[in-house]
Amino acid sequence: MDKIRILGGRALEGRIAIGGAKNAALPLMAASLLTRQSLVLTNLPELLDIATMAGLLAQHGVGVSRRKGDGDSRGPLELNAAQIASTTAPYDLVRKMRASILVLGPLLARCGHARVSLPGGCAIGTRPVDLHLQGLERLGAVVELEGGYIEVRAPKGLKGAEIVFPSVSVGATENLLMAAVLAEGESRLINAAREPEIGDLARCLQAMGAKIEGIDSGCLRILGVGELHGAHHAIIPDRIETGTYVMAAAATGGRLTLTGTRLGLLAALARSLEAAGVALTEREDGIEVCAGSRALTSVDVTTAPYPGFPTDLQAQMMAVMAVAEGASTITETIFENRFMHVPELARMGADISVHGASAVVRGVKHLLGAPVMATDLRASVSLVIAGLVAEGETIVNRIYHLDRGYERLEEKLAACGARIERVGDGG
């Protein structure tokens, strides 16, 4: 199993190109099920999760191919669901990636039926899908759970309805938005998630002929249409990848220019880091991060749905606060078990005490390199950031987690001066 070896202590200096957003690409790929025509996506990141979604869609009968790209070596991804061969998403695929649940809404809207394995939980929480199912029932679907599968039917088609989410859910908002665009009549999604990835999905659906208003607000109004047509869509930059490299620069006291991204996607993180002493500036070609002019000071952070501080950046912020002056309280309000990076950071000398949903991080002068274990995608990269700033050698094990959400991470960091390499088992 691959590992990453890091020799810490170098300030990062250089430029990093940010890729397309994984969490926009996944629902956008699922949206191809809504039309017989081709959906062409550009700025697609090369990630394990993208390949998993492509495999899932292919077994539904979606033609998935790369067009010869002009500049972009990988080229645009063309998805064509003219024929849907199967409306079942099998357990052995869904268990690999929970976001597979995002085919539920589009399959139901297009075919009147879907059978999707329950995704089950993961390291960070139980990850229920009750809000997805309740919303589909509001649109007139019959939902049954049987043998670990969700069976949804709407033989007479879906009917528009008002859906009020009791709590904000990114995935449920995406599934129901994709179902509602082909429902008969008007739907309103109240207390909808406002993450930029949802705005990106909505704009792509509009380009496919959907009638959607209130994009980026917490209230989406959709007027169903008979069918959608194909479109070309460029995926927004990945704000979590952006925030991760911003924090790698912050922790190492470095100076990075992140291209192909924009500061507006990171307002909550920018506020926290500026308070901690990191300068972030919007440039023509992206974002400039300058740290190191003074010691980092601790700031308190509480995760929240967008536009609050992203839960997907919480672990990375903890690694930064581990070497800041003072004490920081980091509170995780979205997932019930998203502190698994704490014991691993502690192995490197971090002083962190967890009290329920909050962790008190007392900054230390130095972290010390150590062998550590990655447990989930964002915890893994938190350990990489800690390794970059620690004295000595850090080995991060189980880095398949990293490959799900970060494209060429060690190459991008090495190009900015980090002493980091991927080693096989023998390494």
Ligand code: EPZ
């Ligand atoms: C999306 O997951 C992201 N994944 C997650 O990113 C991200 O952490 C999360 O949104 C929150 O921003 C993708 O976009 C593929 P939710 P999702 O539904 O949609 C509860 C990463 O690292 N809930 O907004 O699954 C749920 O348990 C990943 O890239 C219900 O109770 O998140 C959680 O506590 C990790 N019932 C909270 O809501 C439901 O039916 C937020 O979940 C659905 C969710």
